[in-house]
Amino acid sequence: MDSGRAQHVSGDDSPAAITDVLFDFAGVLVDWRPWLAFGYDSQEALDEAVGEGKPGAAAVQRFFDRDDPEGFWALDDLRDAGMPNAEVCARYDMEHSDVSQIGAAAEHGSLPLHGMYRRYLDAFAATVPAMMPGMAALLVDLAQQGIGVWGLTNWSDEDVAVPLGLPGMEPLRGVIVSGREKLVKPDEAIYRLAVARFGLTVGTTAFFDDKPVNVAGAQAVGIRAHVFAGAQDARDFLRAGGIGV
Secondary structure, three states, rough: OOOOOOOOOOOOOOOOOOEEEEOOOOOOOEEHHHHHHHHHHOHHHHHHHHHHHOOOOOHHHHHHOOOOOHHHHHHHHHHHHHOOOHHHHHHHHHHHHOOOHHHHHHHHHOOOOOOOHHHHHHHHHHHHEEEEEOOHHHHHHHHHHHOOOEEEEOOOOOOOHHHHHOOOOOOOOOEEEEEHHHHOOOHHHHHHHHHHHOOOOOHEEEEEEOOHHHHHHHHHHHOOOOOOOOOHHHHHHHHOOOOOO
């Protein structure tokens, strides 16, 4: 499988220069930290608050428990796939409304998990405070050279306006949103949709995502994909693909 990095070889075998770049959102273009909905900068800050016995912190820690099959992370995937927010909240509350759980939470001075997903969504704008460092400048530099810049994100259609509204996102010519299309990365179909809708050529299109599995999905359809490791690394990859950024 193609590594995604352009290889410099001599003669007619040299790859064509990159003409378009697709960007993932969370962790690539935008800084998404869901813990900010509850006032914590990171999982580490939350864990520290739990260790210090901060009121309410234990409930938030349980809310973000990655081992909960009906917890935040599992339902966030369902939102990305198009499940409406109201349905997600109802499903979460149904799975986290046990009376004994509520009683135990109260006994420890915490909060019950019932209603926590709605609290998260009500504070969603706080979870996307800014673009990732250096990425606004990269978008501008690419656009000024006539390179097409596009978004391809696993995100709920109900709140994708939050990252799209951040200062610096204006150069994007278009965005494929998983929750709108009912397709999610790394399904090859979502990459093919982006290629068709934006009129891209796979061999001259680059893609950045912070998840290797999503990069592999793009590579499987011929896109020159790369695991994102910061704005400078992205520039280095694009220079290797013939773009002077």
